[in-house]
Amino acid sequence: MPEFTLHYWPIPFRGHPIRFILAHHGADWDEADAATVAALKDRAPADKPYPFLAPPLLHDRGQGVWLSQMPAIAIYLGRRFGLTREPDQSLRLICDLSDILLEITRYHGALMWDRASWAAFRDQRLALWMQLHERMAAENGVSRDAGFLFGGEAPGTADLCLGAVWHTMIDRLPGLRRLLHSHAPTVEGLADRIADLPRIAMLRAKWQDSKPIYCAGQIEESLMAVLAKER
Amino acid sequence: MPEFTLHYWPIPFRGHPIRFILAHHGADWDEADAATVAALKDRAPADKPYPFLAPPLLHDRGQGVWLSQMPAIAIYLGRRFGLTREPDQSLRLICDLSDILLEITRYHGALMWDRASWAAFRDQRLALWMQLHERMAAENGVSRDAGFLFGGEAPGTADLCLGAVWHTMIDRLPGLRRLLHSHAPTVEGLADRIADLPRIAMLRAKWQDSKPIYCAGQIEESLMAVLAKER
Incomplete structure (x- = not known):
């Protein structure tokens, strides 16, 4: 299993800031396909692995962390990879x-x-x-x-x-x-x-x-x- | 001069998360009036004290910091006041x-x-x-x-x-x-x-x-x- 899974639609948009950070760091990640992302998004709140509303959603297996919201994911990964100044x-x-x-x-x-x-x-x-x-x-x-x-x-x-x-x-x-x-x-x-x-x-x-x-x-x-x- | 000035409209909305943090910590802050906020927002990019698009905008005089975007201001103040877990x-x-x-x-x-x-x-x-x-x-x-x-x-x-x-x-x-x-x-x-x-x-x-x-x-x-x- 890769260390990270990104759950996002197969489009650049809010995914690319996260992908650029993962790629530049050389992280090992995969992406859930659109049907999986849609199914996860549409589960009842109690049935989700993490109570997020909409993709992007990151699963960091190494740290056991789930996180939604593009800015939160970017700041999380940036700190984890030692990339953030200011x-x-x-x-x-x-x-x-x-x-x-x-x-x-x-x-x-x-x-x-x-x-x-x-x-x-x-x-x-x-x-x-x-x-x-x-x-x-x-x-x-x-x-x-x-x-x-x-x-x-x-x-x-x-x-x-x-x-x-x-x-x-x-x-x-x-x-x-x-x-x-x-x-x-x-x-x-x-x-x-x-x-x-x-x-x-x-x-x-x-x-x-x-x-x-x-x-x-x-x-x-x-x-x-x-x-x-x-x- | 108070340590902080918050530039925001005289409404709760995106101002109250920042105000709740400032108030709970007992910070010394004032707020710019609506005309001042509007004038600052409408200045040309080169003439602003800090290149922000829209309020809320925080000026931290003690640290010489300007910062816009409600989530960024909340996270900044939370860390400055030792209030943020996770x-x-x-x-x-x-x-x-x-x-x-x-x-x-x-x-x-x-x-x-x-x-x-x-x-x-x-x-x-x-x-x-x-x-x-x-x-x-x-x-x-x-x-x-x-x-x-x-x-x-x-x-x-x-x-x-x-x-x-x-x-x-x-x-x-x-x-x-x-x-x-x-x-x-x-x-x-x-x-x-x-x-x-x-x-x-x-x-x-x-x-x-x-x-x-x-x-x-x-x-x-x-x-x-x-x-x-x-x-």
Whole structure:
């Protein structure tokens, strides 16, 4: 049995920050298939191995730990692997990333995008997130071509999570690279460097042709549709 | 100058978990008024004292730290005050609470409640959150009348945050006490005990007649309207 099992849908989205940390550390993990994840999620609270609401859910067999919530899992693994500098600012950034994923899917598909709502989000809120992360990166030891957050000489938990969200966004939704480049060139550079780390590059290669490509569901179609109109 | 300044709107919502921790510890803090908070939030990224997107924002003058994101602030203060047991499970619970606040406001008012959507949320998702927290509490050292999460002899970060969200919900939206009692009597008991802690009771007394009463905005009106129909 591998040391870790990640229970998440077969999509990048909230899974990739966790996968990037596991992969970069060289952890031994497997992933439950979608049917298993769905069955576990739908069990009654009393019948679950751990009282979580929704994936991602991590099972750490070595430590006998179950844990849900992407930010909690990322912070847990980061500490376990000795990867976290500045835990509070890292957690703040990871909470931001969680919000960004929620917002780009209009709250997990509670609403669909149309041209006007997408343009407003892209130019205001998404641009603002990028500008704010640009300042966080630039003021904390990162330049476009070198350095990691909070003065680290190697990628830390925050770098890996930022890379997982921002690189995955511009990789899977390539129309958005120009926006990130324009508002956050330092973040773009960091995200590209994280994506090119040997073990992350291997992970990404395995995911290269996977579908759904980003967040799945009707909201993925909606996102693709508004982005296609921008070309 | 007080040691801490909390920048948040004059509503309970995402502020109370932070306020409960500050108050219980006996910290010396003040709060920026709504106009100051709004002005700070609306500054350009380069002009902010710290690149945050939205309140809550904490300024810890003693440590020279600025920090945004409710879960990050709660974990930061909890560690600073020596209140956190089981940081990972605590963070998971605090992320849950953040989700619950998001969901009960239909994503900060992105949608409004109507009778059908409210009934579905109340009976499914909200009931499920309650049941899951009930199991977390019951399996981690809490009973209705005694005990705190993760075996503590005194309230910890997770207890204070759970109390702040669940007690505030049933206090400000009293129609929901019956639901919490039915699905999560242990959580109800814990929340009531947290609310009755001397410094928390003093904090609550100051807030007793404050308006908006819960989350503010059109979504507060919408929530009040669907709850009024249930009486």
